[in-house]
Amino acid sequence: MSDSYESTRLAMVEQQIRERGVHDERVLEVMRRLPRHEFIPEAQREQAYADSPLPIGEDQTISQPYIVAVMTAALHLTGKERVLEIGTGSGYQTAILAQLAAQVYSLERHAPLAESAAAVLERLEIENVELHVGDGSQGLPDMAPFDAILVTAAAPSIPGTLRSQMSPDGGRLIIPVGDAKNQYLERVIRRGGKWDLQRIGAVRFVPLIGAYGFKAADV
């Protein structure tokens, strides 16, 4: 998509993402095309391509572009997957997933964020996304199993509900796990009754608030 931010966006992908070691061409190409500024509130728009998270309202943030790229690449999407995202927020990560997988289900607990994400996705004509308002720590059992699950808020531990909703045939889950301030990004791969866990790196996410996350009063 050609727009007034295009050269800034290409520089973002080159300098913040590719040069830092994310080389998955499918992920890079989607991030070169997708207008990140459309997902950012007016007041912050000039910062849309900065190397940092940004406020999106309701005390929440859109993730730093590099982190979005790392998490997306770690899912190894081929285009055929059914994906569950928890923490729609601005909808930016949702839009990226939608262009790399077959169908995306995304859950957000703040209805106003889900509504504005839905409006941007519609404007960009991204149609393979189903948005739900609710507690994503419980997953979406009616739609399970998922080939990939991406959690974009920090959990105190990996919710068993999400483990059980992973496809037993190589399903993967990416989730930040730790306390409310500091976490490690973890990747889990399920094969049958076995869940293999790997740590990707240190991260900082807003907390996952819900039945299998943090309690609102504790953060």
Ligand code: SAH
């Ligand atoms: N992927 C988003 C990141 C948003 S920040 C983006 O790029 O814009 C994390 C989001 O998780 C916030 O919008 C927050 O409201 C949401 N969240 C926190 N706990 C949740 C829960 N239990 N269920 C669904 N969404 C949750």
